[in-house]
Amino acid sequence: MPKARKKKVPITSDGRDIASPASSNPHTTRTVIRRFHVLLKRQGQLENNPATTSNAAELKKINEEIAIMGGLAAYQRMSSVGQGTDRGGGSERVLINWLVNMGFSTRDNMSKLGLLEVGALKPDNYASCSSWIDATPIDLRSRHPAIREQDFLLMEVNENRGKWDILSLSLVINFVPEPRDRGRMLCLAHTFLRESGLLFLVLPLPCVENSRYLTFEHLSSLMTTIGFCEVEKKWKQGGKMAYWLYRKVERDTCSDFSPFRKRSACRQGSSRNNFVILLQDL
Ligand SMILES: C[S@@+](CC[C@H](N)C(=O)[O-])C[C@H]1O[C@@H](n2cnc3c(N)ncnc32)[C@H](O)[C@@H]1O
Known part of the structure; x- marks a missing residue:
């Protein structure tokens, strides 16, 4: 007998409802938030890069993945879940x-x-x-x-x-x-x-x-x-x-x-992340 197909839930919905955070365990929440950060970072880099065909194609793929994940609405929902459970309340x-x-x-x-x-x-x-x-x-x-x-x-x-x-x-x-x-x-x-x-x-x-x-x-x-x-x-x-x-x-x-003004390495090692804050002249 063929398996019953699960009903699809629209994940791109723009629910502005703050009272119903997505049910999610902390691990899933962190994984999704991390993926969002990776995508947003790459999106920003591509938007500031020359508009070549390959950049445009990659940007399109990234925008699609962000949309499939539910966009900023989903990120905010996940963050508000994290705010409650993961950190023992908001900062x-x-x-x-x-x-x-x-x-x-x-x-x-x-x-x-x-x-x-x-x-x-x-x-x-x-x-x-x-x-x-x-x-x-x-x-x-x-x-x-x-x-x-x-x-x-x-x-x-x-x-x-x-x-x-x-x-x-x-x-x-x-x-x-x-x-x-x-x-x-x-x-x-x-x-x-x-x-x-x-x-x-x-x-x-x-x-x-x-x-x-x-x-x-x-x-x-x-x-x-x-x-x-x-x-x-x-x-x-x-x-x-x-x-x-x-x-x-x-x-x-x-x-x-x-x-x-420029990145300069403070630490070595392959397990490091690349987070940096740069200043421009005022
Ligand atoms: C991870 S949430 C943090 C929420 C909350 N402040 C906390 O501590 O949990 C980041 C929020 O910052 C907002 N944000 C990012 N850049 C912003 C900007 N330039 N102006 C206003 N809000 C911004 C995002 O839309 C997102 O809702």
Whole structure:
């Protein structure tokens, strides 16, 4: 007897429903997210390369695979599953904890802290702190009416210069395929923060622990060059995430971006990844 055929589920659906993350085990989630990163990176490279026939063909194949996987919608769904199960909750908990310890939640007669949350999968990550944090969540693709659909890299510079008390880039830099755009994000964050404003940065630990081009020390000097001073850092051996809190300081007038304009190997070995952040002159 022929086998009954499984009913096909449309995997390219654009469900903006944040309440129903795909059921998935952590291993599947990580595998899919990793594949997305590989595809997005290659997509970015091909889009910036000369338009040859073979590049166009490869780009078409990559775009098809991304679409078959469900596009950004599926990536966001997987990330929100990862946010819940894999990491014991969202990274905002780490930031909130640090801010509470710094006394921000108990300041009298102070206006609320204006927080720009870039790459927000949920609209209410900071709801528990609404008495002292005024959060503005944005994302390339909004999953909820309260999340503004906005590319951070295209935000109006003059409108946002010095506007924000806190800016969150949690698992966003590693999503950006082009290393110079990653650097531009960090520079824009510096511009958008008010004097002494705070930047919350989260990266998957392997981006700094096992990259050929980025170590903790290299990241630290890159951030100093941009004009950030480290306030807090949290990661553990064998963990998945690394968290930092930086304070904006005035950028040195003779800040030299040249050591960060090109890749230079910090570590050797074939098992390394190639994650890198590059800076361009301002
Ligand atoms: C891995 S999710 C991270 C979500 C969440 N912040 C967290 O920590 O789990 C990355 C999100 O960043 C968003 N993103 C990437 N580049 C962006 C940009 N230039 N502007 C706004 N959002 C961006 C993506 O659309 C995606 O939803």
